[in-house]
Amino acid sequence: MSVSAMSRWLHSARLGVGEHYRIIQANTLSRIGFRVIVVFLLVSLFAPWIAPHEPWEMLYDSEGKLASLRPPSLEFPLGTTHLGYDLFSQLVLAARTTLVIGAVSGTISIVIGANIGLIAGYYGGKVDEILMRLTDILYGMPFLPFIIVLIALFGRKIEFVILAIVLIIWRTSARVIRAQTISIKQRQFIVAARARGASDLRIIYRHILPNVLPLLLLYAAFNIAWSIITEASASFLGFGDGETISWGGMLYELWLSGKTRVAWWWFAAPSVCIVLLVTSLVFVSRAYEEVANPRLRKR
Amino acid sequence: MALVELKHLTKHFEVRPGLVDRTLRNKPSRYIKAVERLNIDVQENEILGIAGESGCGKSTTCMMIAGLLPPTSGEIRYRGQNLGTADAAALKMHRRNVQMIFQDPYESLNPRFRIADIVAEGPRALKLWPESEISERVIAMLAGVGLNPGKYAERFPHELSGGERQRVGIASAMVMEPEMIIADEPLSMLDVSIRAGILDLFRELQDQRGFSSVYVSHDLSILGNVADRLMIMYLGQAMEVGPVEQVIRSPQHPYTRALIGAVAIPDPRVKRPIPKISGDISRPIDPPPGCRFAPRCPYADDSCGHTFLELDTSDPGRHQAACHRLHVLPDEGL
Amino acid sequence: MSDTINIAEPVLEVKDLGVRYETSQGMVHAVSGVTFDVGKNEVFGIAGESGCGKSTLIRALLRLLPDNADSTADRMRYLGMDLFAMSDADFREKILWQEISLVPQSAMNSLNPVYRVGDQVIEAIRAHRSISKVEAAERVAELFDVVGLQSDLMQSFPHEFSGGMRQRAMIAMSLALDPGLIVMDEPTTGLDVLVQERILRRIREIRAEISSSIILITHDIAVIAELSDRIAIMYGGQFMEQASAIELFDNPSHPYTLGLKNAFPSIQNLGNELISIPGSPPTISGPISCCPFEPRCPFHIEQCAISLPQPLDCGNGHEVRCFRGDEAEQLRPLAADKNTWRSLN
Numbered sequence: 019m020s021v022s023a024m025s026r027w028l029h030s031a032r033l034g035v036g037e038h039y040r041i042i043q044a045n046t047l048s049r050i051g052f053r054v055i056v057v058f059l060l061v062s063l064f065a066p067w068i069a070p071h072e073p074w075e076m077l078y079d080s081e082g083k084l085a086s087l088r089p090p091s092l093e094f095p096l097g098t099t100h101l102g103y104d105l106f107s108q109l110v111l112a113a114r115t116t117l118v119i120g121a122v123s124g125t126i127s128i129v130i131g132a133n134i135g136l137i138a139g140y141y142g143g144k145v146d147e148i149l150m151r152l153t154d155i156l157y158g159m160p161f162l163p164f165i166i167v168l169i170a171l172f173g174r175k176i177e178f179v180i181l182a183i184v185l186i187i188w189r190t191s192a193r194v195i196r197a198q199t200i201s202i203k204q205r206q207f208i209v210a211a212r213a214r215g216a217s218d219l220r221i222i223y224r225h226i227l228p229n230v231l232p233l234l235l236l237y238a239a240f241n242i243a244w245s246i247i248t249e250a251s252a253s254f255l256g257f258g259d260g261e262t263i264s265w266g267g268m269l270y271e272l273w274l275s276g277k278t279r280v281a282w283w284w285f286a287a288p289s290v291c292i293v294l295l296v297t298s299l300v301f302v303s304r305a306y307e308e309v310a311n312p313r314l315r316k317r
Numbered sequence: 318m319a320l321v322e323l324k325h326l327t328k329h330f331e332v333r334p335g336l337v338d339r340t341l342r343n344k345p346s347r348y349i350k351a352v353e354r355l356n357i358d359v360q361e362n363e364i365l366g367i368a369g370e371s372g373c374g375k376s377t378t379c380m381m382i383a384g385l386l387p388p389t390s391g392e393i394r395y396r397g398q399n400l401g402t403a404d405a406a407a408l409k410m411h412r413r414n415v416q417m418i419f420q421d422p423y424e425s426l427n428p429r430f431r432i433a434d435i436v437a438e439g440p441r442a443l444k445l446w447p448e449s450e451i452s453e454r455v456i457a458m459l460a461g462v463g464l465n466p467g468k469y470a471e472r473f474p475h476e477l478s479g480g481e482r483q484r485v486g487i488a489s490a491m492v493m494e495p496e497m498i499i500a501d502e503p504l505s506m507l508d509v510s511i512r513a514g515i516l517d518l519f520r521e522l523q524d525q526r527g528f529s530s531v532y533v534s535h536d537l538s539i540l541g542n543v544a545d546r547l548m549i550m551y552l553g554q555a556m557e558v559g560p561v562e563q564v565i566r567s568p569q570h571p572y573t574r575a576l577i578g579a580v581a582i583p584d585p586r587v588k589r590p591i592p593k594i595s596g597d598i599s600r601p602i603d604p605p606p607g608c609r610f611a612p613r614c615p616y617a618d619d620s621c622g623h624t625f626l627e628l629d630t631s632d633p634g635r636h637q638a639a640c641h642r643l644h645v646l647p648d649e650g651l
Numbered sequence: 652m653s654d655t656i657n658i659a660e661p662v663l664e665v666k667d668l669g670v671r672y673e674t675s676q677g678m679v680h681a682v683s684g685v686t687f688d689v690g691k692n693e694v695f696g697i698a699g700e701s702g703c704g705k706s707t708l709i710r711a712l713l714r715l716l717p718d719n720a721d722s723t724a725d726r727m728r729y730l731g732m733d734l735f736a737m738s739d740a741d742f743r744e745k746i747l748w749q750e751i752s753l754v755p756q757s758a759m760n761s762l763n764p765v766y767r768v769g770d771q772v773i774e775a776i777r778a779h780r781s782i783s784k785v786e787a788a789e790r791v792a793e794l795f796d797v798v799g800l801q802s803d804l805m806q807s808f809p810h811e812f813s814g815g816m817r818q819r820a821m822i823a824m825s826l827a828l829d830p831g832l833i834v835m836d837e838p839t840t841g842l843d844v845l846v847q848e849r850i851l852r853r854i855r856e857i858r859a860e861i862s863s864s865i866i867l868i869t870h871d872i873a874v875i876a877e878l879s880d881r882i883a884i885m886y887g888g889q890f891m892e893q894a895s896a897i898e899l900f901d902n903p904s905h906p907y908t909l910g911l912k913n914a915f916p917s918i919q920n921l922g923n924e925l926i927s928i929p930g931s932p933p934t935i936s937g938p939i940s941c942c943p944f945e946p947r948c949p950f951h952i953e954q955c956a957i958s959l960p961q962p963l964d965c966g967n968g969h970e971v972r973c974f975r976g977d978e979a980e981q982l983r984p985l986a987a988d989k990n991t992w993r994s995l996n
Contacts, residue, residue: 022448026434206420206425207424207425207426207427210417210419210425210426210427211427211438211442213385213417214416214442214489214490215409215412215413215442216442217442220442228427229427229428370846371814371843478931479701479931480931481931508870508931508932509700509872509911509914510910510911510914510927510928511927511928511931512925512927513913513914513926514929515927516927517925517927535843536916537844538916539916541916542916542923542925562921565918565921566921575845576844576845577918578848579844579848580844580873580918581847581848581871581873581874582873582876582917582918582919583872583873583876583915584919585877585879585896586897586900587919589877591852592845594845598813598845
């Protein structure tokens, strides 16, 4: 596709930064949410420079004793684990893992889901049936056993975590986008496009997709949020990536240590972060919901 | 040779019963027989009006002529070539030659496209010209429909009024220089004071460019004003066809007479006669054979339910009605 | 339909009605300065295109305005009763449906699809009158007969009715409580020609049987001409011209009326050239301080853009809101010429 065609698509998709900024700023909650997300983004970007220690570095206090299970103090702002690891460093480095996995899984799943939804919705018939049966099969697939099998077969690697999450998460967005595609397909401007000679693919990507975009972005944000929670759950149960620290992983180590009831600071930090990030993403996605469904807007 | 010839054009939509009815109770499908053995010839430079009430099949016929809906049976010939057997290149050519103008100015434009992109869509999709030439033509076309390109090209549909949007619709059809325009009730959703302007534009463009048109409307007053020939349809069948003045001033078919008698007149003094037909329009689902107007016709006899006269539309000057009971009708009125 | 309607005892008196909406874009004056009377057994037609304010006018009459609307009037009386002074509860109990009823636009979609049509009318009646279900059913059968529907259709569901039948059902519902005034909003829009003809004929026949007055609102000039005794032409929230139907068609005086006449095709005069009015109907925002038609008027003078013309009496019950209302004789032939309107572009 030529440059001018691409720019025209962007125009019709109205993916200008200004437009997005406007959408997010329109709503108080999404404004706050957006700022929180930005903070997390910055933290994860500069994590190696912010974190004072390594995540699994046993630390000793000034007296040479293992700094085990210390509550938050000046030296260790979020306290330490039972093995003397600095929780603040862990948290900051884990932020990076969580965001990366969340963003990657969320993006891949929405791309897959959107395309499947568009194609199933537009073509209908056999194509639709096959794709929807596929989606249904995956709906029936329980997440946990699935990821257990994957990890057992291939080991605790980040790629498989992402794969497992993507395979589960794309299904809802596929259904929703398929539904909206079907309704847009009937509209007269699509018939007009066919009359002007547009091919099927052109209609799907040039005519329908820009109209589905608000809904798509809404689900993109949702998908990222879901991915984060899913990854945290998997890690918490011990099925996350073995090499890198994540918030869920921090909770896993807490649980393994048996010190859950004692070390409240160990529990609080990652949990609060998960809740905060996911809630912020939901708030931001609500702003897109108002664009996708104009009836939600205030008069 | 006519520009477009439709021979025995038929369109049936299958209505399948639910899964249970189909498998357990062996219920057969029912058919909506939207268009039945329609013959239409459109000459070059001719505006053929098609009038009829809802369910008469006029919109379905439009879609079939434009190649947007495949017929169940029958032939569509364009300049003698049968579209059913045409190859991809010929179909692409057909797309360019036959364009459509739509009814709803609020729905027929993609809300995410700028006006210039809407008008340019046809040439781009069919790759008719290089991009720079497309831009020039789009600008010229916008001016040609009375929209100042500088003012309108970058706008979005929701910023335009109904009349302006309809002009955009006309521009996007005309920019491809089609030989035939199918107009599906382009005025019915516009305000009265705007309609005449759009109609004027249509006539002006027709004078300049000499395209043919199939103009569909339920409004006989407008058809009387714009069409050369008029065809009356009822439940998928052609009831009458002929030069427009003749069909309106001296209608032959009982249905046409009722229709024309029923049109409201904007003059408080005129009293219209009471039409003699009864009942309501039925839906064209599993209709009886023969003339579909027979159940409501005050002059029908037994054979009307079995046989139906197919009209021959090849002679544009000929006025005919699909009725073999004409000799029983009074000279005028119903 | 007669030329002499007794307006000595009007059923409805409206003087200087105005409605404003508060929107995020400011105050919109949807209706202003509307004054008219409806006599007993009269059909008063209001003709106007989209955006002229007719929907707002109807809602103001029936107290169906949304919260952000504010209506004012010098006088709005029904059979002498001051409608403005009434409380909401009183209006709902005593006036709405019982004295003033409505056949809404797209009445075809106003029926609840899961209830039988007859039951819906019965419920509507019993909501206002304490009569038994049997009595109500009898009444509904009567009403169906009046509008030309067979009484066994009471058992049908709305989707089994055609558009025309649903419309007739809504008319039946509007007649149920013997109202003194029925407001019909675009009663035949969207219906086929033959169905429309039947409904118009039915309405004419009903007039002979009942004593209700009718306010008929539509953009279809032909429908208004066929049914109305008196007609008002509405534009930009105001009545531009008001007269008996025959007087209005014989001697149209307002430039907008002249423009409409040109733009409306008639099946009787096929050769007529249709002339459109350039520009488009206004969206009214801010208080009206000048003539709303001025931008599209080929006969405007300086004054038209500065101040608002008050209704001018032309005699014979004929009023025009135009500074040049008394020049109508000279303006009519000019209006019939296409070039007069073209020159505006």
